[in-house]
Amino acid sequence: MSVAQxxxxxxxxxxxxxxxxxxxxxxxxxxxxxxxYHGEMLGIVGASGSGKSSLLRLLNRLDEPTSGxxxxxxxxxxxxxxxxxxxxxxxxxxxxxxxxxxxxxxxxFGPLQRGEVVADEDIARLLERVGLPGFAGxxxxxxxxxxxxxxxxxxxxxxxxxxxxLDEPTSALDEQAKMGVEQLICSLVKDTSLTCVMVTHDRDxxxxxxxxxxxxxxxxxxxxxxPAEVLGA
Amino acid sequence: MLKSLFHTQLTxxxxxxxxxxxxxxxxxxxxxxxxxHLESDAAIALLRGIVQIVAVGSILALLLKSPxxxxxxxxxxxxxxxxSISAKRAKNIPGARKVSTYSIAAGAGLVTAVMTWAGVxxxxxxxxxxxxxMIIANAMNTNGLALNRFRSEVLAHAGEIETALALGAxxxxxxxxxxxxxxxxxxxxxxxxxxxxxxxxxPGLMTGMLLSGADPLYAAIYQFVVIAMILASSGLTSxxxxxxxxxxxxxxxxxxxxxxxx
Numbered sequence: 001m002s003v004a005q006x007x008x009x010x011x012x013x014x015x016x017x018x019x020x021x022x023x024x025x026x027x028x029x030x031x032x033x034x035x036x037y038h039g040e041m042l043g044i045v046g047a048s049g050s051g052k053s054s055l056l057r058l059l060n061r062l063d064e065p066t067s068g069x070x071x072x073x074x075x076x077x078x079x080x081x082x083x084x085x086x087x088x089x090x091x092x093x094x095x096x097x098x099x100x101x102x103x104x105x106x107x108x109f110g111p112l113q114r115g116e117v118v119a120d121e122d123i124a125r126l127l128e129r130v131g132l133p134g135f136a137g138x139x140x141x142x143x144x145x146x147x148x149x150x151x152x153x154x155x156x157x158x159x160x161x162x163x164x165x166l167d168e169p170t171s172a173l174d175e176q177a178k179m180g181v182e183q184l185i186c187s188l189v190k191d192t193s194l195t196c197v198m199v200t201h202d203r204d205x206x207x208x209x210x211x212x213x214x215x216x217x218x219x220x221x222x223x224x225x226x227p228a229e230v231l232g233a
Numbered sequence: 234m235l236k237s238l239f240h241t242q243l244t245x246x247x248x249x250x251x252x253x254x255x256x257x258x259x260x261x262x263x264x265x266x267x268x269x270h271l272e273s274d275a276a277i278a279l280l281r282g283i284v285q286i287v288a289v290g291s292i293l294a295l296l297l298k299s300p301x302x303x304x305x306x307x308x309x310x311x312x313x314x315x316x317s318i319s320a321k322r323a324k325n326i327p328g329a330r331k332v333s334t335y336s337i338a339a340g341a342g343l344v345t346a347v348m349t350w351a352g353v354x355x356x357x358x359x360x361x362x363x364x365x366x367m368i369i370a371n372a373m374n375t376n377g378l379a380l381n382r383f384r385s386e387v388l389a390h391a392g393e394i395e396t397a398l399a400l401g402a403x404x405x406x407x408x409x410x411x412x413x414x415x416x417x418x419x420x421x422x423x424x425x426x427x428x429x430x431x432x433x434x435x436p437g438l439m440t441g442m443l444l445s446g447a448d449p450l451y452a453a454i455y456q457f458v459v460i461a462m463i464l465a466s467s468g469l470t471s472x473x474x475x476x477x478x479x480x481x482x483x484x485x486x487x488x489x490x491x492x493x494x495x
Binding site: 060061064078082083087091093095097109110113114159 | 392393395396397398399400401402403406484486487488489
């Protein structure tokens with residue numbers, strides 16, 4: 001049974017209503033309305049330039065919508081301070097953009113912004129969870145691409161987000177690292193009921209990982225449903 | 234040779250300016266032979282330069298007959314112009330002109346005011362305007378360098394900055410290291426000027442004082458005073474402008490708005 005089936009009747013944690021963004025005369029995201037349920041993995045797929053990443057950046061307000069809005073747990077997300085919103089809606093990007101220093105410093109970064117210090121045991125637990133036990137003291141410059149992306153995931157999780165946005169998290173990795181990170185994300189969703197919205201251009205990946213899929217074309221939502229319905233078997 | 238041909242100081246000055254311009258244009262023509270085209274830029278710059286400096290000279294000639302406090306208006310005009318010129322180094326950063334003008338006004342204005350109050354700069358127009366303008370011009374250059382460096386750093390590290398924002402960091406924290414490196418880079422010329430003073434170069438003010446018959450030792454010490462004032466005003470300007478401009482790189486909703494596409 002997929003996570004979506006388990007939670008299909010669960011609470012809507014994120015809702016977009018006529019969400020759109022125009023840059024000059026160009027509409028990069030056009031009036032998208034969709035619900036994201038607690039604990040599900042929602043995929044956003046589409047060709048390059050279809051507005052997938054632009055939509056994702058609107059969900060944690062890294063960009064400002066020019067129309068519509070987003071509701072987080074039923075509340076208009078503009079009512080949250082940007083920092084609180086971004087703590088609750090975490091993000092992992094295609095490139096990990098780790099901060100210079102060691103792995104532990106990166107994991108501590110988010111909570112430290114609120115004055116919270118992550119204990120060594122919690123860092124060890126997080127690193128174990130992402131398959132990097134004993135990596136706390138490692139310099140990030142000496143990590144492989146796959147390891148860096150796992151640290152990026154642990155860094156986002158250290159903020160204890162309600163929802164995790166994943167922007168092509170495996171597209172910069174080789175096949176082996178990609179499968180490892182993919183399995184890790186799936187197990188995190190399954191084990192912790194973490195709600196995820198993942199952008200991917202890889203339709204096979206969307207079929208493997210997602211409970212529901214939103215297909216975008218030229219910034220518009222053209223299909224939304226189970227992967228088999230939207231992408232074919 | 235020129236002195237025998239031109240008998241008034243004014244005509245002699247224009248003749249000297251003409252020879253200096255011909256020499257500069259000769260270098261431009263030499264560059265042209267190497268396919269480096271500076272003709273129009275150099276011609277316009279030379280023309281602007283002579284017009285502007287003659288205008289300032291004329292205003293000074295008028296001001297010499299005016300009360301001393303009128304120099305404040307001229308210095309204010311210079312600060313406004315300096316703010317506008319150095320803001321061009323901060324392309325795409327909203328509010329750069331305002332930030333530049335305020336920073337130069339605070340940095341150059343404060344140092345000039347304190348040093349005039351302390352009696353280091355004479356209140357005579359012939360002293361206050363040239364020294365004040367040197368301080369403003371250097372603050373302008375430093376401000377331009379700081380803003381330009383800050384802009385480049387932010388554009389080059391947009392990914393890191395947005396990653397930090399996405400983790401809940403405060404905007405000013407995400408660009409703090411880039412602001413620091415901008416301040417440091419912008420002050421390198423002022424520090425190097427102080428370091429090389431007298432060894433590599435003898436600045437114009439000291440040359441002018443020597444030409445007008447001042448004691449060489451006093452001229453040398455006063456030149457140090459001016460360069461030190463320039464370092465103080467440049468440092469203050471750079472600190473203030475980078476502190477203010479970092480807020481302009483973000484929207485009210487803490488989104489990075491300074492981007493290469495914008």
